[in-house]
Amino acid sequence: xxxxxxxxxxxxxxxxxxxxxxxxxxxxxxxxxxxxxxxxxxxxxxxxxxxxxxxxxxxxxxxxxxxxxxxxxxxxxxxxxxxxxxxxxxxxxxxxxxxxxxxxxxxxxxxxxxxxxxxxxxxxxxxxxxxxxxxxxxxxxxxxxxxxxxxxxxxxxxxxxxxxxxxxxxxxxxxxxxxxxxxxxxxxxxxxxxxxxxxxxxxxxxxxxxxxxxxxxxxxxxxxxxxxxxxxxxxxxxxxxxxxxxxxxxxxxxxxxxxxxxxxxxxxxxxxxxxxxxxxxxxxxxxxxxxxxxxxxxxxxxxxxxxxxxxxxxxxxxxxxxxxxxxxxxxxxxxxxxxxxxxxxxxxxxxxxxxxxxxxxxxxxxxxxxxxxxxxxxxxxxxxx
Amino acid sequence: xxxxxxxxxxxxxxxxxxxxxxxxxxxxxxxxxxxxxxxxxxxxxxxxxxxxxxxxxxxxxxxxxxxxxxxxxxxxxxxxxxxxxxxxxxxxxxxxxxxxxxxxxxxxxxxxxxxxxxxxxxxxxxxxxxxxxxxxxxxxxxxxxxxxxxxxxxxxxxxxxxxxxxxxxxxxxxxxxxxxxxxxxxxxxxxxxxxxxxxxxxxxxxxxxxxxxxxxxxxxxxxxxxxxxxxxxxxxxxxxxxxxxxxxxxxxxxxxxxxxxxxxxxxxxxxxxxxxxxxxxxxxxxxxxxxxxxxxxxxxxxxxxxxxxxxxxxxxxxxxxxxxxxxxxxxxxxxxxxxxxxxxxxxxxxxxxxxxxxxxxxxxxxxxxxxxxxxxxxxxxxxxxxxxxxxxxxxxxxxxx
Numbered sequence: 091x092x093x094x095x096x097x098x099x100x101x102x103x104x105x106x107x108x109x110x111x112x113x114x115x116x117x118x119x120x121x122x123x124x125x126x127x128x129x130x131x132x133x134x135x136x137x138x139x140x141x142x143x144x145x146x147x148x149x150x151x152x153x154x155x156x157x158x159x160x161x162x163x164x165x166x167x168x169x170x171x172x173x174x175x176x177x178x179x180x181x182x183x184x185x186x187x188x189x190x191x192x193x194x195x196x197x198x199x200x201x202x203x204x205x206x207x208x209x210x211x212x213x214x215x216x217x218x219x220x221x222x223x224x225x226x227x228x229x230x231x232x233x234x235x236x237x238x239x240x241x242x243x244x245x246x247x248x249x250x251x252x253x254x255x256x257x258x259x260x261x262x263x264x265x266x267x268x269x270x271x272x273x274x275x276x277x278x279x280x281x282x283x284x285x286x287x288x289x290x291x292x293x294x295x296x297x298x299x300x301x302x303x304x305x306x307x308x309x310x311x312x313x314x315x316x317x318x319x320x321x322x323x324x325x326x327x328x329x330x331x332x333x334x335x336x337x338x339x340x341x342x343x344x345x346x347x348x349x350x351x352x353x354x355x356x357x358x359x360x361x362x363x364x365x366x367x368x369x370x371x372x373x374x375x376x377x378x379x380x381x382x383x384x385x386x387x388x389x390x391x392x393x394x395x396x397x398x399x400x401x402x403x404x405x406x407x408x409x410x411x412x413x414x415x416x417x418x419x420x421x422x423x424x425x426x427x428x429x430x431x432x433x434x435x436x437x438x439x440x441x442x443x444x445x446x447x448x449x450x451x452x453x454x455x456x457x458x459x460x461x462x463x464x465x466x467x468x469x470x471x472x473x474x475x
Numbered sequence: 476x477x478x479x480x481x482x483x484x485x486x487x488x489x490x491x492x493x494x495x496x497x498x499x500x501x502x503x504x505x506x507x508x509x510x511x512x513x514x515x516x517x518x519x520x521x522x523x524x525x526x527x528x529x530x531x532x533x534x535x536x537x538x539x540x541x542x543x544x545x546x547x548x549x550x551x552x553x554x555x556x557x558x559x560x561x562x563x564x565x566x567x568x569x570x571x572x573x574x575x576x577x578x579x580x581x582x583x584x585x586x587x588x589x590x591x592x593x594x595x596x597x598x599x600x601x602x603x604x605x606x607x608x609x610x611x612x613x614x615x616x617x618x619x620x621x622x623x624x625x626x627x628x629x630x631x632x633x634x635x636x637x638x639x640x641x642x643x644x645x646x647x648x649x650x651x652x653x654x655x656x657x658x659x660x661x662x663x664x665x666x667x668x669x670x671x672x673x674x675x676x677x678x679x680x681x682x683x684x685x686x687x688x689x690x691x692x693x694x695x696x697x698x699x700x701x702x703x704x705x706x707x708x709x710x711x712x713x714x715x716x717x718x719x720x721x722x723x724x725x726x727x728x729x730x731x732x733x734x735x736x737x738x739x740x741x742x743x744x745x746x747x748x749x750x751x752x753x754x755x756x757x758x759x760x761x762x763x764x765x766x767x768x769x770x771x772x773x774x775x776x777x778x779x780x781x782x783x784x785x786x787x788x789x790x791x792x793x794x795x796x797x798x799x800x801x802x803x804x805x806x807x808x809x810x811x812x813x814x815x816x817x818x819x820x821x822x823x824x825x826x827x828x829x830x831x832x833x834x835x836x837x838x839x840x841x842x843x844x845x846x847x848x849x850x851x852x853x854x855x856x857x858x859x860x861x862x863x864x865x866x867x868x869x870x871x872x873x874x875x876x
Contacts (some may be wrong), residue, residue: 109700116704127730201546202539205552215855218849219811222825226845229832291564348871414716421818428718441726449723456714 091473127442136439143168149433151425153341164434171430172451178347178426179413179455185352186412190359196229197364215357221418224350228422231342237333246326248334255327255343258338264318267334271310278310279303343424347416355412359405367393399467406463410456417452427451495801578597578836588840592847595831599848602667602822612670615650618643619673627862629869632668647674663741669851671741674812674821679748680756684802686749687756688795692786694757695764705757712754717815721747725819744816752809759801763794800870803863807856814852824848 097103131138142308150160151331154170155177232251235241240250248255259265279302288295297342327337340348370393378392419426427448435444490523540550574593581588592599600616603610622643625631651670693705699739712720724747728738738746767790775785817826828848830842 105698111696112698112704123731126733127727130730130734133734142668199546199549200539200542201549201553204546204549207553213857214853217807217853217860219814219825219852221814221817222828222845222852223824223850226842226849229841229845308707338795386512410714416717418815418818428716428722432722435726442730443720445723445727448719449711452716452719453714454710 131442134439138301138440138443140443142434142438142440142443145438147434147437149437150432152423152466153344153425164438167430167434167445168427169321171425171427174424175426175428176455178351178419178424179346179416180349182351182355182412182416183409185348186359186408189352189356191363193356193360194363194367195450197360198367205349212357212360215354220350220354220415221421222352224346224418224422227346227350228342231346234342240329240334246324246337248327248329251342252333253339253341255334255337255339257324257326260323260325262318262323263364264315267314267318268311271314272307275307275310279306282306309371341424343419343422346422347419347424351412351415354415355408358408358411362401362404362408363397366397369400370396402463402467406460407468410465412460413455413459414452479679517790539694545798551697572620573590578840579842581837586845588837589843591831591837591840591843595834595837595844596847598668598831599824599844600668601825603649603665603672604667604670605659605661605665608653608661611650611653611661612666615647616669616673618776619647619677623677663739666741668827669824671816671822672810672813672824673759675741675745675748675813675816675821676806677744679752679813680806680809682745682749683753683756686753687760688791689872690753690757691760691764694761709754709757712751712760717748717751717812718818720751740819740821744819744821746818748809748812751805751812755808756802756805759805760794762801763796763798765791767793767804797870800863803859803866807859807863810855810859811852842858 093105098107131216144163146161147164147167148160149167151158151167151170153174155173156170158166158170169316193208196204199205199208231253234249234251237248237250237252240248240255243249243375246257282302284301286299286302289295289297325336325338327334327339374392374396375388378388416426417428420429420432423429431444431448435441438444541547559830567586569586571579571584572589573584573586574589576590578588578591581590597606597609601612604612622640626636626640649658651657651666652661652663690705690709693701694709696702697704721744724743725740728743728746732738771789771793772785775789780788813823814825816823817829825848828844833842
């Protein structure tokens with residue numbers, strides 16, 4: 091056998107050969123695509139590069155968390171879009187988790203009627219496309235009466251086709267102190283919980299963690315509130331002319347998107363919570379009972395730590411899904427990242443840059459969320475050896 | 476699943492212990508096991524004379540609706556909701572509804588206006604397809620749904636099923652495009668509604684499936700260049716929203732092609748959806764690959780099989796059987812996701828429904844149209860999810876043996 095044949099027969103050499111071939115093909119395809127794109131762009135007279143980010147955007151954005159005007163740059167416009175995406179995603183994650191846990195627990199309820207209601211919810215919501223649900227929510231928001239005939243759902247909370255108006259706390263110097271006291275209280279509660287756990291693990295004696303933690307969180311802000319003279323003035327929305335003045339407000343687009351995303355994702359989270367709790371074997375509960383633990387202790391010390399281990403990984407992907415699904419905002423006119431990128435791409439013609447930036451930003455958000463949840467998952471996983 | 480838990484709780488709480496039976500063995504019926512929030516005391520096992528109470532309605536209601544104060548309160552709350560919600564809903568949906576006639580009658584009536592569906596159903600189902608030719612997409616969809624149903628039957632899981640699929644797809648192409656057998660030609664920018672939704676979802680899954688196997692194998696490969704490429708592709712696609720992939724497909728693909736070559740909107744959307752679905756499917760397939768015991772790989776190596784022989788004969792047949800349920804689940808999400816093509820200007824079921832609601836004459840009756848479109852999606856998705864649950868039970872039974 092010649093040397094060449096021997097070399098070709100070795101797995102290592104062939105591995106290198108295959109990889110070389112693969113890389114050559116990939117590079118050839120990439121070069122072909124890039125050269126086509128460059129030719130196409132130059133024949134259309136479109137500039138390349140990210141220089142456009144410094145130029146004036148020239149379009150208004152419906153709602154923004156920071157001040158923005160049409161004379162700001164594209165970079166700022168995209169940042170506004172990103173902030174809007176993050177805002178609706180963060181609010182959606184919280185709302186969907188609360189709703190999802192409630193419904194998941196309801197599905198496991200021993201009450202037949204409650205569990206049927208929860209099942210009906212899950213089976214309906216999960217089997218209808220999110221986009222359809224969003225369009226329905228948005229149509230409902232748009233066909234609400236005008237501000238003059240706004241629905242007053244609860245006193246001083248108005249729902250009209252301009253969105254939702256609600257009272258907000260009028261600003262007062264005392265609020266800063268209350269907030270500071272709350273932060274201090276939370277820190278104290280965390281310290282108490284940690285100390286309690288260490289002492290329990292070291293000595294086996296129980297520690298009144300929960301009452302102490304609640305007291306630590308609640309008492310300082312209340313004290314601060316009273317000490318600063320109980321500043322409780324509300325800025326209430328009032329109907330003046332054709333629209334409301336004062337109070338806080340959210341746009342119909344934001345409301346529709348937030349409600350749609352939360353309701354849809356909650357259906358999936360409910361199933362995750364349910365399967366997580368069911369995944370803890372009955373024997374665990376029996377063993378905990380045999381040890382003489384109380385029901386609340388069983389839930390907190392035995393069931394939840396094990397259920398969370400099952401729940402957290404799929405929950406992460408639901409949070410990611412919710413964030414990615416917030417891009418459907420473009421269909422109902424909420425100015426999120428996709429919508430702003432799309433407008434920028436249409437105005438400048440630099441679609442490649444716009445799409446690439448959009449994808450990169452979503453990738454970074456996804457990596458951050460999964461990084462955080464992986465960290466949390468490791469913490470939870472440690473509980474059970 | 477939910478059914479199982481329910482029967483569990485009824486039997487353990489009511490039927491399992493006959494009255495006076497002294498639990499002797501270590502195995503005892505545990506009432507509290509089904510719901511952790513409840514008081515786990517033996518007192519919550521009510522004495523059951525004869526052990527037959529579970530069959531009687533009062534006993535059943537007592538066990539399942541009024542067994543604790545909390546449950547009683549919840550039941551009363553649910554009944555109140557039903558009492559206030561059901562009569563108006565029934566009135567609106569059925570009793571006061573208008574089934575035929577023009578929009579004037581609907582505006583007078585207090586109930587739902589189902590005549591909008593009677594008037595607009597052709598638009599919702601088939602979009603802008605030429606009106607006189609709409610029997611063609613109807614027949615195509617019928618063939619398609621029938622074959623989809625038949626593919627779910629285990630007895631038909633034979634090699635010839637692939638042949639039947641190929642035949643039906645060709646028939647569908649002939650029906651939709653026409654231009655042969657005396658059928659007039661209909662360009663695919665006139666297609667719309669249900670055929671678009673069905674075809675995009677099935678084709679994207681069908682093309683993505685082989686691609687996903689390659690990607691999953693590549694991700695498990697020992698060759699770093701190939702592994703890096705596959706991981707990069709899969710993670711990128713899974714990290715970005717489908718909307719952005721569809722935008723990429725609709726605006727960037729034309730730039731990638733040499734001058735003068737154009738690909739139509741439908742194909743571009745299909746390409747985007749396929750790449751996206753392939754990444755998700757690849758992760759499902761990887762799950763299957765990882766579930767195969769290492770001994771199988773080693774045994775194949777010991778037999779002297781080459782990589783492709785090992786993959787084709789040993790690994791994939793076992794791995795793919797495991798991943799059938801996740802593939803069906805992926806199909807359900809692809810089916811729902813096809814509604815996003817409306818964002819890049821394709822005319823699917825949802826776009827058609829939205830267009831139907833914008834007719835000024837019928838503008839007030841958007842709810843009816845969306846309920847109808849939602850029901851269409853729901854029927855497909857719900858039946859497929861039930862099917863996937865059945866498949867999972869089947870797989871479990873198979874594995875246990």
